[in-house]
Amino acid sequence: MDVIKFLKYLYKRKYVLIIVPIITVIITYFLGKNILDNYVSEAQISTGFVDESQQVLQEKETYVQESRITQRFNNLIEIMKLKLITDQISYKLMLHDLTNKKPFRSSSQLLKELNPSARKHAIEVYTQKYNKMEPLSLWDKDQRGLYQVLVSMKYDEESLNKKLRIFRNQDSDFITVSFESENPELSAFVVNAICQEFIKYYSFTSKDNENKGVAYLSSLLAQKRQALDEKMSQLRDYKIKNNVINLYEQSKILYGEIMDFESKKLETQKSIDSYSQTLQNIDNKFNPTERKYLESTLSKINRDIVSTKEKIKAVTEKYVQSSFSPVYSKSLDSLNNILTDQINDASDKYIISPLNTKEKLITEKLTLEVTGDLAKYSLATIENHLNNLNQKFKTLVPFDAVVQTLERDIEVASTEYLDVLNKYNQVNMQANSNTKLRQIQLAMPGLPQPSKKMLLVILSGIISFIFCTLVFFILFVLDRSIKSVEALENATEIPVIGELSYLKSFTDLKDIWLNKTPDEDTLNFKNLLRAIRFEVKTKMLYNNNKVLAVTSMVPNEGKTFFSLSLAYSFAMLNKKVLLIDGDFDKPDISEASNHKTYIEDYVNDRVLPDDNAITIIGNKGGDSSLLEVVEESVIESIFEDFKKRFDVIIIDTCSLKSLNKAKEWIMYADKNISVFEFGKQVHSHYNKDLNYLTSLDDKYIGWILNKVKEESRF
Known part of the structure; x- marks a missing residue:
């Protein structure tokens, strides 16, 4: 597009571009003379969401806290804009104008047409709807007529919302409510009424929701407590029935005894093997003649020794079975001393072959035979007792499986119970210590706002000029006629x-x-x-x-x-x-x-x-x-x-x-x-x-x- 041509095109139509804005300005000026002054009133509500001095429970993460706070403020603002709240304001405004000698606005034509009985009926219906917080039913002919009266007085939801502003003051703890109207008292009344109705409605709904939450968690807590008690009773009954006190300690003790006896068994087996080999070596040093002579001379002495050995064997068995009790240890030591004396006595009476002097080997052999026999007796006793311990340990395995299952169920039930208990305590604390909404600034009748009449006059001239230019531009662009x-x-x-x-x-x-x-x-x-x-x-x-x-x-x-x-x-x-x-x-x-x-x-x-x-x-x-x-x-x-x-x-x-x-x-x-x-x-x-x-x-x-x-x- 040629800009120069377009400017020439506008220049040739300069009178239109001048006359039309002038006419528009004149019309706007005379129409604007009748515009009434506007009055704005403001009020502020403190929420306590940001003020930490009013909070008992603090969020752990600042980011989450800020996000939740912003969401809560948005929810509050939307609640304040609800039709339910606006309807309450509408009822209060109508009741004020119907019952007060100095109404906020002059009566509309519909309101003037109401006779005394109709006005009385309107007051009753508005009061009833206000107390019950109900909207007017447009399906009902009578209520639809009362709604038309609201609209005629510009007290309906749409008319009020056009002049109503609700916003949060940046990142502060306050919500500002402002309303603009031609009457300063009307502006203040609407703002204060919105704050009051909102606080009343929000407090009621919040308290009701909190009570419902506490009641639900209390019932759930009782259920979880009952379930935990049932699981604990099952475990107690099972232990009593099967004579189980503490499986962990019992199995630990049994296992320890088994390890001890296994160690003693190995030591005893080593001793037996050592004694047998040593005796074999000593026997190999005697020829058959000497062994015959020796055995014939010691037959009586050996019988005494064998008798003592039998006694030692019996005491040893009791000593092992008693898990090496000190009571049997003294008897065993006494018998060992007697056996030692008998062996020494036998060595004194030995008849030695004149061909060989092997008194020392004979004494050592007798000692080893006695000690070896004692070790064999101990080994048998240890093996029997070890078998008994293993059998007892095996009987504890099925008990342990059942007990572990019951204990795991108790642990789960206990965790659930504690979670519900913590939630119940938290909700209960929030219900008792929740911050309360407060109107900290009361709306007052304000001064008239700066007049916008001159601004409207100027804007009308500018807009009409732009509109004419736009029309000429469209005509210029669409003009396909040959002019050059x-x-x-x-x-x-x-x-x-x-x-x-x-x-x-x-x-x-x-x-x-x-x-x-x-x-x-x-x-x-x-x-x-x-x-x-x-x-x-x-x-x-x-x-x-x-x-x-x-x-x-x-x-x-x-x-x-x-x-x-x-x-x-x-x-x-x-x-x-x-x-x-x-x-x-x-x-x-x-x-x-x-x-x-x-x-x-x-x-x-x-x-x-x-x-x-x-x-x-x-x-x-x-x-x-x-x-x-x-x-x-x-x-x-x-x-x-x-x-x-x-x-x-x-x-x-x-x-x-x-x-x-x-x-x-x-x-x-x-x-x-x-x-x-x-x-x-x-x-x-x-x-x-x-x-x-x-x-x-x-x-x-x-x-x-x-x-x-x-x-x-x-």
């Missing part, structure tokens, strides 16, 4: 050789050229025509072309006037000009000229008037064409005769709307020129005609933009 040479060339892709201005008034073409003091419009017209004449002369006469056909896209574009004007301009150069009226559909030249010869007559007599600077050949009109009036074989000879007698031959053909009729003239013309009227559009159905003009190549000179109005250019 460049636009015509761009739309048709055909060159324009000149333009002619629009003449508002003229008497005769001769006066245009003969008048020595023409006005500005006439002078401009002559100069533009001279420029066109020069272009035509350059294209035609210098190339020895004399015949020029003038056409247009549609009728009434000024081609006839252009043909006459061009003929007179060439006549001013002392050229002999022949003007042929080739438009059979509209023979304007033929009808306007008194000195003329008809083409139909010229074909026969070949006579032309020769007393004027411009010779005119007309036609008799009708539905005819050149080839229908003149035989084709004669036309060329006629034009050859014209070229010999005249310097310039101008043919005013019909428009291209009658394309075939125009073609017949153009076919015999040396050059062709077309006229386009200023301000018209190049329509899509012109494409066929434009293609025809383009196909003429050098024979076609170009466009003449006719009837140009300077004031309409952009």
Whole structure:
């Protein structure tokens, strides 16, 4: 888009851009004189959400706390905007105006129409709805009428919300409520009423929800406690029934005893193996004769020793079975001492072979045999006791599985109980120590707000100016009319050789050229025509072309006037000009000229008037064409005769709307020129005609933009 053209377009419509805003400003000023002053009242509510001094329970994570606080503030603001709260305010306002001698607003027409009984009924219904916190039912005819009274007084929800503002003061703990109206007392009343109704409603609903939560958690806590007690009773009964005190300690003790006896068993087995090997080595040192002698002499002594061994074996078994009790340890030590004495006594009575002195080996052998026998006795006793311990340990395994299952159930039930208990304590504490909403700032009647009348007047002027500019811009963008040479060339892709201005008034073409003091419009017209004449002369006469056909896209574009004007301009150069009226559909030249010869007559007599600077050949009109009036074989000879007698031959053909009729003239013309009227559009159905003009190549000179109005250019 060309900005310069658009600015010119606006400049030519400057009076509209000035007058319309002025009228708008005047109307706004007089309408704004009746606007009442507005009064704003504000109140503040403290929530306690941010004030840590009022909080008993603190959030652990600041990020979560801030997120939850923002959400809680948003919830509070939305609750304050609920229709339930607004309806309560509406009822209070109506009750005030119905019962007070000084209402906030003058009575509406509907309110004035209420008789005393109807007013009394309205007061009863509004009071009832207020106490029950119920909306008016629009399905009920009576209540629908009372709702219409609310609307007429502008006390309904929609009217109140238009002037009501509720917001949080940045990140503070306060919510601000403001209301704007034409009455300062009304503004203060509405704000205070909203705060009171909101605090009352929120406190009631919060307390009710908290009580329900505490009651639910209390019931759930009792259930979890009962379940825990049942699990503990099952475990207690099972332990009593199976004589289980503490499986963990019992199994631990048994396992410890088993490990101890296993260790003693290994030690005893090692001792037995050691004693057996040592005895074998000692026996190997005696020959058979010596062993026989020795055994025969010690038979009585051995019997005593064997008897003592049996006693030691019996005591050892009891000692092992008692898990090595100190009581049996003393008896065992006493028997060992007796056995030692018997062995020593036997060594004193041994009869030694004179061949060998092996008293020491014999004594050692006897000692080892006794000690080995004791170890064997202990091993058997240890194995028996170890088997008993293992059997006891195995019996504890199924008990342990059941006990573990019961203990796990008790642990789960205990965890659930503690979770519910913690939640119950938390909710109970919150219910008892919850922060209370408080109205810390009471709304008071305020001063009138700065007048917006002047601002409205200024805005009305600015907006009306912008609106007019926008309308003109749309018209400018949508305007496809040809109002410049460049636009015509761009739309048709055909060159324009000149333009002619629009003449508002003229008497005769001769006066245009003969008048020595023409006005500005006439002078401009002559100069533009001279420029066109020069272009035509350059294209035609210098190339020895004399015949020029003038056409247009549609009728009434000024081609006839252009043909006459061009003929007179060439006549001013002392050229002999022949003007042929080739438009059979509209023979304007033929009808306007008194000195003329008809083409139909010229074909026969070949006579032309020769007393004027411009010779005119007309036609008799009708539905005819050149080839229908003149035989084709004669036309060329006629034009050859014209070229010999005249310097310039101008043919005013019909428009291209009658394309075939125009073609017949153009076919015999040396050059062709077309006229386009200023301000018209190049329509899509012109494409066929434009293609025809383009196909003429050098024979076609170009466009003449006719009837140009300077004031309409952009």
